[in-house]
Amino acid sequence: MAENEEKLTETRHERRKRVFSGVQPSGSLHLGNYLGAIKQFVDLQNDNDCIYCIVDEHAITVPQDPKELRKHILDLAALYMAVGVDPEKSIIFVQSEVPGHAQLGWVLACSSYTGELFRMTQFKAKSGGKESVGTGLLVYPVLMAADILLYDTDIVPVGSDQKQHIELCRDIAIRVNNTIKKTFVVPDGRFMKEGARIMALDDPTQKMSKSNKNIHSSIALLDDANKIKKSIMKSVTDSEGIVRFDPDEKPGVSNLMNIYSVLSGESLDSIEEMYAGKGYGDFKKDLVGVVQKALAPIQERYNEIRYSEELLTTLHDGAEKANSIAERTMKRVYDTFGLGVPAKIVR
Numbered sequence: 001m002a003e004n005e006e007k008l009t010e011t012r013h014e015r016r017k018r019v020f021s022g023v024q025p026s027g028s029l030h031l032g033n034y035l036g037a038i039k040q041f042v043d044l045q046n047d048n049d050c051i052y053c054i055v056d057e058h059a060i061t062v063p064q065d066p067k068e069l070r071k072h073i074l075d076l077a078a079l080y081m082a083v084g085v086d087p088e089k090s091i092i093f094v095q096s097e098v099p100g101h102a103q104l105g106w107v108l109a110c111s112s113y114t115g116e117l118f119r120m121t122q123f124k125a126k127s128g129g130k131e132s133v134g135t136g137l138l139v140y141p142v143l144m145a146a147d148i149l150l151y152d153t154d155i156v157p158v159g160s161d162q163k164q165h166i167e168l169c170r171d172i173a174i175r176v177n178n179t180i181k182k183t184f185v186v187p188d189g190r191f192m193k194e195g196a197r198i199m200a201l202d203d204p205t206q207k208m209s210k211s212n213k214n215i216h217s218s219i220a221l222l223d224d225a226n227k228i229k230k231s232i233m234k235s236v237t238d239s240e241g242i243v244r245f246d247p248d249e250k251p252g253v254s255n256l257m258n259i260y261s262v263l264s265g266e267s268l269d270s271i272e273e274m275y276a277g278k279g280y281g282d283f284k285k286d287l288v289g290v291v292q293k294a295l296a297p298i299q300e301r302y303n304e305i306r307y308s309e310e311l312l313t314t315l316h317d318g319a320e321k322a323n324s325i326a327e328r329t330m331k332r333v334y335d336t337f338g339l340g341v342p343a344k345i346v347r
Helices: 003-014 031-044 066-082 100-109 114-118 121-127 135-149 160-179 225-233 251-264 268-274 280-305 309-337
Strands: 018-023 049-054 090-094 155-157 188-190
Touching (some): 018 031, 031 251, 049 309, 066 280, 066 309, 100 135, 114 135, 121 135, 121 160, 135 160
Parallel strands (some): 018 049, 018 155, 155 188
């Protein structure tokens, strides 16, 4: 077994499972972000070594106002902590504070193929019909792979819409391991079975999105009680009038049931029983209460943290810890690819 492989295997067996995930600082998080991915962050941190990143380098694949971007970075960091990500248990940091992300991104770009990047579903959706798009839009899945592989990640908790990107990350890691030298831990995605794909309230065939112009299409984690009520009461259902889970025939009602289930802990079957013989009005009114109750403590904690020194200290400490891990990985990567000045003369 090669020295690199021995060290990598040894390191992986010595530690707990390592978790990595990141979210773009592109505005307030909504229920889809929270239930599809971030709720898992809290659940995983007790039994794993967790690293959670604000991926600001991903955000600049589209034009950004620098002042707004910096504000959104702090907003997101405060929300991480408000939903229960604990800096004593997890590393929270900003991607651009760790040079290894960009460094490894370039190395991995040289080990990936344009064909597999052009096949990415999200690239097709975002570039469709345009004569030319930014290069960053095409290669950002490679940077995402670098984010993950930089920390010898075992588990990546993400929304189900990211499955294709996780597969690309695995493919690149396996390619390098098999063709050059055993260098990377090959990660696994962790996807929620229920509620993982929260859809738009005004169009349950589309994913809930911050970019939708209809403000009642989504519910942000920082929305006030009145906005939450209006958005849910305006949400699309159907003409049947029966609270029943059937994503194909009843996508609107099923979407609302998913939200209810994940936030309340009630099973989908239990929700059907609770509302047997009742109409959508009763169901929606109760869902308003469930959402308001779930978001109230998050909003309270967010307001405590957002403008505090605690927030900046957490991010500075997190970057230091993340850099310590990333530098070790990059040393191994540079050795694999023959980069940098060697420790001794090579003939």
